[in-house]
Amino acid sequence: MASTPADLKRDSEHDQDRDELAELRALLLGQQIVELQALQQRLDDPNVRAEEISAILGKAVALSLKRDSSLQRSFYPIVEQALKISIAKNPAIIATSLAPIIGEAVRKAVADSFRDIAETINVTLENSLSWQSVKWRIEGWRTGKSFADVVLLRSQRYKVWQVFLIHKETGLMLQHLEARGGGVDEAELVSSMLTAIQDFARDVAERTIRTSRVKQSEDLEGVKLGKFWICVNHGPQMLLAATVVGTPPPGLGKVFARENELIHREFATALATYNGDASTFDPARPHLQNCLLGSTARPQEPSPWWLVAVAAVLLGVVAIDMGVHRHNSHWNQYLARLQNEPGIVVTGWKNSWGHYEVSGLRDPFAADPVKLAADYGIDPARVVGHFQEYESLDEHFSLQREFESEKQALEQLRILFPVNSSALLPDQSLRLDSLEQHLDKLQQAAHALGRKIHVTLYGRADQTGPESKNAVLSKERAERVLSALHERGVPSELLSVVPLGISEPIRHGSEAYTLEVNRSVALKVESQPQGER
């Protein structure tokens, strides 16, 4: 296509415009253009980009893992595929890596099996050579069961009382079950302590092993305390611990191991995201239920002669009771009262020729058991009480305890002041916060107990300076604390102020510490039943 002269002219003008624009752009945006070009190159060049990502990839993965498990889920098929390829290409690599782990596990499993076999042989030998075994053979012949079945049935002299599922790393309790139903008291504490003892045992073992040059320590698998066993099965992330009464049979450990494995398998996701919420493991309870095996009925079943003896003794006691102790109904009523009295637990008593002894536990806030005797016509002077102190769980007593403890805490707190001043120092203001908290709790406890309280603020000054000034200072200090408490929401009618000057110092003497303690405001709490004036 031919160009006309007019076209050529237009082109040349256009080129000139473009050059000028480029020049202007270079002048105005020179640096930015260079940077933009560099950026463009970074985005376009895959080599540069790969290098840059490689520098931050580790951190990005760590951050993602911290946030959630989506990365693991995305990687899972890749890893699986990679493993397949690796095994197909050269199985020796994976086999060599796994050998030490598998070898150890196989050795352990074989050793456990041999131990089980040995124990079974022991039990069978013991039973087949005794009078017991003859009876069991007769029973087998009579009922049509095999001898082995009867042995298993009759030799279950054990019972699994409690099972704990424990998070291995934190020692926190995930679940627990008890054979008689209901919860185990303080099961969380027991679980944690069990883990601690476990760690302790391992530390001790490792120390011993280091000196005896054995390669590796094993986990604590059981503890025996008389008739009582604590069996522990170790999974990779959870412990299954059980308390067993009697002698655990050889197969019991296997049951624990199987259930623990099943729980591990079912709760793999819950374990990965475990944050202390044990309710996630509620569905594991049927597995724990499967561990509550055995029965102690047989060994504890009293034989008939024993029952007869007990019945005879009881009958004798009843006869003596009816004949000789008829006049003791007062004593019985008194005992019944004690047994029903909150905060008193009677564990023993003795009544011989008009002298009485009662022993047991008593909460310090409970009624005096000896004085109660007078209500039933028994002279308290003839009653000797042996009571050990204990803390009753009765709500009234725990409230009273809380009241006393808060009262004590309040009365021990002192707000200290600088020399010749009633200004509140910052650290004392912190102490006032704590004082206000105690006061609040004290009021709540008092309210629940049907009592009302009044708090007196005693202002003091140290022994230096003129007496008139000290009187003023002690008043100002007490009033300062009163207004500070008022600011924190304590009702004014609850408080009153008593300036003591230097009349009743907390400590006597002239050393710096004594003077400091005396430049203070202390509290005294009084309480009375609500409604009284």
Add this chain to the structure above:
Amino acid sequence: MALIQKKICMLGSFGVGKTSLVARFVQGIFSGKYLSTVGVKIDKKQMRVGDQDVLLLLWDLAGEDSRTQVQISYLKGASGYFLVVDGTFADSLVTAKSIHQRAVEAVGEIPVMLIVNKSDLWGRWEITMPELEKMQAEGWTIQVTSAKTGEGVERMFQTMTEQVLNNSAPSAEAATEP
């Protein structure tokens, strides 16, 4: 909301009042004998932050002195720990800092609070306010307490519970995201 459990450790020199701090404010069933034999005693305390109930399992570790070191292995799995020092004994702060270093090496950065105990003996303090203020500026959470009067003790457990919950919050949120 379901109750959640958290393991918290108490660390510090021998005799700074760790056990006393725990004793008045928690429920326990184990005797002090465990401390001298196994080296740890465990108690519990239930706290509430907002509408979340939290059960703190407090591992009171035997104190450190010139002959024995704190068994850091007991710290495994803890969500936070208290470093307890005695205000009237400057050396206890030095020990606490050394324990802290070993703890960080063992379990990484988890919530930690410096507890300066024995505020009832304020007049005899060897640890100075400027020193504590400097640590506070460096990012330490510090609480002054008295196991004797109870000052600051509730607050120390409350603050720790809040910190532990905040620390574990991000992953919990991510897990509940639609």
